[in-house]
Amino acid sequence: MPSKPKTANTWYLLIFLVLFSLVPVLKTTNYQMLLAAHVLVWGLFAVSFNMLFGVTGMLSFGQALYYGMGAYGAGLCVKYLGQAWFFPGMALGIVLAAVTAWLLGHLIIRVSGVFFTMLTLAFGQLGWQVMFKWYSFTGGDDGVQNIIPPGLFSNKVIYYYLVLALVGASIWFLGRLSASPMGLILRCVRQNPERVRFLGRRVRRNQQRIYIISSLFTALAGGLMSGVDYSIHTDMFYWTTSGHVILMSILGGIGQFFGPLVGAAVIVTIEDVVGAFTEYWSLIIGTVMLVMVLGLPRGLMGEISQLWTRLPGRQQALTTREEGN
């Protein structure tokens, strides 16, 4: 992923924040706001995932584990301790996710490539099994309903703005991270781990670090989702959830920081719009993915940015500006 001029990403972030903050004002039904909230949460999940995949080259097929932990942290605390425990529960879920990522990271970052992917899948499914079978505690596949955020935040519009603020801040942070020396070394880890060792840096240590950071923001996304939907269910831990963010990232463009966010918006919208007409909406997603991977392999944002740099005179401008500093 080339480090984009930082102004471009700042503009994207601003446009994104403005657009989504207008939703509660312009909406005609509450459902549209719910849809927008889904895009925000999935967007954060996908961007966090892409810090692993697109940036560092670690294809995790088990991020649903952390998403579920965030959601169940909030949900189970509300179920057993009461509504006031919504936010502490979410925080607990995030901390648990970070600790789990730290522990699991030691085990699974020893291997790379497809072995890493299989291990993440295995541990993800293990988590799902536990939640599914432990009916007395988790409610199994009934999930937990009536998870309503406390106080002011029980108002849907206020909770929407909270989601927007937290997602915006998280994406801002991850964007800064991508452009920082830490982001640079992570991209280098993806492109040439052997050379990174020769910079005197430890490859696994860097992979471990981003694995924890990614899982932490993934858990935040899960926690926020429990308050958007007012419910949690074991599907949040299931491997299809992990697969979902992979699709979103590839559709939007894994080489672009905002790609996964755009991919999330497109997929959530397709599912909703097409899902209203036919139950075969996954057929449409499949077709779209096929066209994207074969025809536009850089993803939506990747192709847009490619067009942009191909514009005549643009390359020259870039060169002179970089050399000027």
Add this chain to the structure above:
Amino acid sequence: MEPIAPILELKGLSKAFGGLKVTDDVSFKVMPREISVVIGPNGAGKTTLFNQITGHLRPDSGRILFKGQDLVGRTTQQIVALGVGRAFQVASLFLGETVLDNIRVACLSKLDQTRKPLRPVSDFKRATKRAMEILDSLGLARYAARQAHELAHGDQKLLDIGIALALEPVLLLLDEPTSGMSPEERHLTRELVRKLWKDFNLTLIFIEHDMDTVFGLAQSVRVLQSGRLLAEGPPEEIRKNQDVITAYLGEEVA
């Protein structure tokens, strides 16, 4: 007067893959600021020797003393930190990053700033300045904003050397710095390597097949054959050494 200590000393270094001895009881000393070359036919164990010095391969027996410290058993990271740098036979770059960032990431590593998560890379003035200086001395400054994969083959090899230089090595190992270059490029690279040796106070060991580069640059030559050290000495002696002529140089320089 106290004799100058060698900067690198190999003592009875041996390594075998199965029955094949790739390094066979190799011992030699390299003095500080020396430019020395390792030559030998393909498969003589030249790159394998480099791999042992830089911790990629662990020798079966023998010692590798760098400034008096044994490198055997240390990780690549530790060896790099002690001041051993390496450029690769096939340029080992970060192809999707800019030319500047290829060097800058090495400068940031040297300054231990690669964990900083919040400020953009361009805010790190010291690393950026240092990276531009290195690009300047390589003649690559005008390509700073290009992607590394856009560079020509020869420039990629220079960039690879640049990454090694950014880590401020005392001893630099170059694996065939002129391979795949035109005679003209070879000449330029030779002069550039000499200039870098002077400007960066380096001790250089390089592997080379191009005899113009070997005899035009090296102050001492070591010849490997089937993992054994066949001969060592100043270039004029090696050129006349009958064993070496038979084994390797052949008609080329005779």
